[in-house]
Amino acid sequence: MPIEPAAQLLPAVVDLPFRDGYVSSIIYVSLYVSLAAVALSTAFSVPVAILLGLADFPGKQFVKSVINTGMGFPSVVVGLVVLFAVSNQGPLGSLELVFTKEAMIMSQFVLATPPITAISLAAIAGVDEPVRDAAHALGGTRFDVALVVLKEARYGIATAILAGFGRAISEVGSVLIVGGNITSASGISKTRTLTTAIQLEARQGQYETAMVLGAVLVALVLTVNAVVVRFGDRGVKP
Numbered sequence: 001m002p003i004e005p006a007a008q009l010l011p012a013v014v015d016l017p018f019r020d021g022y023v024s025s026i027i028y029v030s031l032y033v034s035l036a037a038v039a040l041s042t043a044f045s046v047p048v049a050i051l052l053g054l055a056d057f058p059g060k061q062f063v064k065s066v067i068n069t070g071m072g073f074p075s076v077v078v079g080l081v082v083l084f085a086v087s088n089q090g091p092l093g094s095l096e097l098v099f100t101k102e103a104m105i106m107s108q109f110v111l112a113t114p115p116i117t118a119i120s121l122a123a124i125a126g127v128d129e130p131v132r133d134a135a136h137a138l139g140g141t142r143f144d145v146a147l148v149v150l151k152e153a154r155y156g157i158a159t160a161i162l163a164g165f166g167r168a169i170s171e172v173g174s175v176l177i178v179g180g181n182i183t184s185a186s187g188i189s190k191t192r193t194l195t196t197a198i199q200l201e202a203r204q205g206q207y208e209t210a211m212v213l214g215a216v217l218v219a220l221v222l223t224v225n226a227v228v229v230r231f232g233d234r235g236v237k238p
Contacts, residue, residue, distance in 0.1 A: 025189035026197050027216065033101055033193065034169040035224075037108035038116075041164055045117040046157060050146050053124035064121070070114030075107075079174030082107045086178070099180040099191060107174040112164035119163055123156020124149055158228050165224055169217070172199055194220070 052060060084090050086097035086106070097103045127149050150157070172195045175181075179191035181200065189197075194217040201210040 030193040041112040049120035076173040079177030103178040108168040112168045116160045116164035119160035123153035127152045
């Protein structure tokens with residue numbers, strides 16, 4: 001009977017070794033860290049991209065080269081640098097951020113900023129020159145021109161945010177280094193994310209658990225992507 005195999009598979013899914021609050025806590029930590037990092041990165045990256053796209057100044061090409069280089073920067077190196085910064089010997093040691101969500105946000109901020117900045121810059125640079133000239137001709141200030149360009153480049157900026165979020169929430173190496181993959185004695189996540197949980201469960205041979213967590217991660221990414229794309233479709237009103 002075709003029902004029997006399904007019935008045999010059902011316990012494997014239902015009886016996964018999840019303690020109460022385990023999955024919800026790691027989802028919360030994953031979203032809290034990644035969304036906070038991407039929000040901070042967007043607030044920093046988009047103005048930088050607008051400045052680079054609309055202004056000419058000495059060293060502009062060097063700054064663009066640094067941003068492009070950062071897109072391929074190894075995540076474990078970023079984790080080591082952030083860990084040193086928040087360690088007792090580092091400049092932020094007094095804040096006691098070692099193995100905290102705040103340190104993970106710092107790490108993901110560094111990783112998400114280059115792609116958000118670079119892709120946003122490409123979108124802004126791709127806005128036709130006549131659009132800017134028209135804004136100037138209508139008496140617009142530099143701020144008005146920037147808003148017009150921002151509206152025209154909104155789809156590219158939305159793509160940039162998605163790229164930054166994808167890199168942040170899928171990160172494993174740096175968050176392991178600065179976060180430690182810690183849970184409480186009751187199994188509630190303190191610094192464990194979906195990606196680090198998947199790695200841990202797979203290493204322990206809990207493949208069904210890892211697959212379920214992977215499906216949850218994919219669902220979260222798709223949901224956030226849909227929200228960002230929807231926001232981009234609305235546009236940015238000057």
